[in-house]
Structures are given as C-alpha cells and as structure tokens.
Amino acid sequence: MRFNRKQDAYGREVYDYHRHGTGCEIVEREDGYIDISSGPAAYFRDFDDWKPYEKKAMAFARGRVLDVGCGAGRVSLYLQKKGHDVLGIDISPLAAKVSLERGVKRVRVMSVTGVSSSLGLFDTIVMYGNNFGLLENPKRAKWLLGRFRAITREGARIIATSTDVYNTDKRCHLDYQRANRRRGRMSGQVRLRVRYQTYATPWFDYLLVSPDEMRKLVDGTGWRVAKVFTSRGPVYTAVIERID
C-alpha cells in the first residue's frame, strides 16, 4: 500500500514546504470538523525546537531504529546523527523522497502494516507526531503490537506520541467522542483525511488514546507502558517496553 499521486496530500505538502518553505496541512474529520495541524513546519523542526516530551523520551532510543511515518525525517536524522542505524518508513512517496533528500540514509515507502522481519530486527520503534495513531483501532493495535514483537529484539522499546482526547473542553470534540462510543468505537478513534490544494488522502482511522487507554490496549500483547512524558496540553510521549 502506498499513496498514488492524487492521494499524497501529505507528501505533496511536505515536498512543497521542503522546496519553498510555504504551505499548511489541513485535516478534515468525517463529521465535517476541519482545521490546520502543526504540519508541515513541525515535520522539519530540529531537535532543539521539539516539545519537551518529545526530547526527553529520545534518551530511551537504543540500537537499531525503525522510524514509523518518518515524514520529513526529523527523528531519523536526529538518531542517525547519534550513531543509530535507522530505517524510516512512510506510506507517502513524496515524504520518503524528502527524507532521503534531507539525508536519511535508509527509507522505504510502505505502510506500517507491511513491516516484517525481512526488514531485519530492531531495538527501537519510534512513532512520533501522534503516530501511535497508525494503530487505528483496538483490533489492529493488538495485531500490530504482535507484529512489532516479531521484528524486535529482547529489551526493545516503542517510543510513541499520542493525544489524551479527554483533555479538551471543546464541544465539537466531546460530541464526536460521544458519537464514537455510541457506535462501539473508542472515543479517540478519529476518522480523518489530510487535504492539500487538490490532493486528499483516503479517509483513515487514527487512534488517539489517553495514557490509561494505552495501558489497556497494550496489555496482553507482550509490551507494557513503562514511562509517560507529559507537558501542558493533551499530547504526550510513552515509552513502551517489550516484556521478555
């Protein structure tokens, strides 16, 4: 699975920002809610300008690294410089191209569901920029966490950011969460697409969870949430350790 040209809204936006330093990322939710995200500028930020919860958790990276949804390569570049062997993967051909142009040594265009031991084994899996969301729903989360066990070595860690969706007082978000629960979805199982000019990704589920929900989700998969770094606001980083 990879985005075709018209679907690669995300990659086009990253590519244009790389070339011209302009543009913004528009995210549309299935209920009609629409807003701009912190991208693409945030995807290009140097380590010094990352959020405190992103910086602190980087100290837990070790060994060979898989950077899931590497975007413009900010995490891969940082960890490469620290001496790690890093593989970046992204479903977006243009984002992958930008990562390569910016100096990420190894990048593959692929969905996270395509990972297998043919990529070799990893000690760290990074899912920054809310990319814990790529687990999509509880069923797929369990399946993917199992897959992550199969491609990691003993003592491996997943370092992932997510968003505590309950940390809001916005009526439109709380309404959407309630509608989600009513139809048997998790509160933060948000159905989104990214739009940029005439480009639009397919609609996809993106899973935003509170730290407690993450603990429950991870339970029984051979992983455990070992540490949570928060700061003001709903976004946080979790360090998830493999149970050996």
Place this chain on the structure above:
Amino acid sequence: MRFNRKQDAYGREVYDYHRHGTGCEIVEREDGYIDISSGPAAYFRDFDDWKPYEKKAMAFARGRVLDVGCGAGRVSLYLQKKGHDVLGIDISPLAAKVSLERGVKRVRVMSVTGVSSSLGLFDTIVMYGNNFGLLENPKRAKWLLGRFRAITREGARIIATSTDVYNTDKRCHLDYQRANRRRGRMSGQVRLRVRYQTYATPWFDYLLVSPDEMRKLVDGTGWRVAKVFTSRGPVYTAVIERID
C-alpha cells in the same frame, strides 16, 4: 438572507479571533482545491498595515459610505475616524456583532442584494477584501451595479478590490479557469465555501476579474473604472466612478 448558526463559518472565525486571537479561515473550492486565506488576521488589521493598493484608494472615499461585507469592521472604523458617516453591512450575524463591538456605529446584517434606498443614499461604496466578488456573475453584476446607482448620489464612487486570476502559474488554478470557460462561466467565477471547525457556509459564486474584465463588466451600467491601483501580486483596487 442571513447565515444561520451552522452556516456562519466566516462569522464564527472572526468572532473567535476577536475573542482569543486564534484560528484560521479555510476556503474550499468546488473542484476540491482547499487552502487557508489571509483571514481572519487580515480582517482586523489597522490601516498602517494594509496593502499599498488598499491604502492609496482610500483617499477616494467621500461623503456617506456603505461598507459591503464589513467583516470585523476595519474599513468602517478607518473611515468613521476620518469623519465619514458609515454603514457596514454583512451577511454574517457574528461578523456584524464583532464590528459593533469594535466600535462601528451602524451595522446591518444583510446580503448585498438587499440594499435599497431605504438605507438612504451613499457617496461611496467600499468592497474590500476581494468583495467585488460578491457580484458573483456577469448577470448579477449588471443588476447590482444598477442597484448601486439607485442608492448613490451624483459623483459617487465604488472602491473595490479584486484579483486578476490570470496572474498565476499554478496548474490547478489554470485548469479550474479553463473548466469554467468551457461551461460558459467567467474564468474567475469561483464556486467556494468557507469552513471553520464544524461550520460551513453554503456554496457561493465569487467573481474574481482582471482589470480589463472589470471594465467590460461595468460598461453600460452607468459606472466606469476610473483608476486601478496594483502592486506585486494579482490583487488590486479599482476606483469606479458613477457616470452622471
């Protein structure tokens, strides 16, 4: 005609910016093109920070003023301070509310199509922020320019900004213009809606014309384009004089 609550995306955005200084205006075109505009920050700018073509043309305002699509009231406030008697109109109840809160003395919630001599007679009609676009299409433009004659006095002026749509090299815009001409519309007769969070205006036509197209459009309506102020970029101000 006035926007209902869910349709007042534009007003909600202006209102939130007035209250919190945050938010952005997302504009969607019928072909799926989507982008942010310069609003809402631009709607609140003081005269000193306006574009040169906006500032220069203000010298042509005289007498009693109708500010069409007054938004957050920047033009009304400026001309009021200069001693003009100003009436601001806007289809958005929330934008009107913000204009009043910011000190515009007279504001009416109404569509430009509702103007009549019951509002009294004017010496100047201002359509800033690309609001020449509210003429929508050639047929309505002719009709509205006639209506503008009926509510103005001798020597009156329309001071309006528009965008020369041919001044672009963006493929997606040129494609859209071509599609418009093919179906008998003007190149810059763009079908849009404004979106903000879960709010969305109805789809509406917005007419963007080159100075030459404006001259042709105005021809035979009892008005003539007397002056055009341009600067770098496609947006410009026209001073349109009533022929008496």
